[in-house]
Amino acid sequence: MIQGLFETHINVVNLERAMTFYGDVLGLRLGRLEEDRRVAFYWVGGEGEAMLGLWEKPAAQVTGQHFAFRCGLGDMLHASEFLRDRGLQGRNFLDDGTDRPMVFGWMPAVALYFRDPDGHSLELIAMLPDVARPEIGVVSLEEWARLQAAAR
Secondary structure (H helix, E strand, O other): OOOOOOEEEEEEOOHHHHHHHHHHHOOOEEEEEEOOOOEEEEEEOOOOOEEEEEEEOOHHHOOOOEEEEEOOHHHHOOHHHHHHHOOOOOEOOOOOOOOOOEEEOOOOEEEEEEEOOOOOEEEEEEEOOOOOOHHHOEEEHHHHHHHHHHHO
16 A cells, blocks of 8 residues: 655745755755745655655744655765755764765665754665665675675
């Protein structure tokens, strides 16, 4: 019955600022703006694939949430530059002060995190074509590649 996640919604303090971030900075396409309700809906991926709703609320009603954008593996190889080019600071799962994408061995998937203007934790993530290796934990993409080569 359930085939995927279609939409998520977050509260934002300033709708115009959030629209600039998600539309202009990240490049999502606006699907609908409802000025009277102070909400904007963005397509994630192609039209009809997934949707993000931004709802303007008073600051007291805006608490940091988390969600991830699915990316292609090739794009993840350049995720740090993608964020830097947009004036955003990437951080990895270990939060070790670097913006090197990390691999979750149990999935396996490679991910990099960043924040929006309201403090929401956003993630870029791509599944890897390899066999899951949960015993490895979380490692750099370079270490994952080395371990994969050694296992062959």
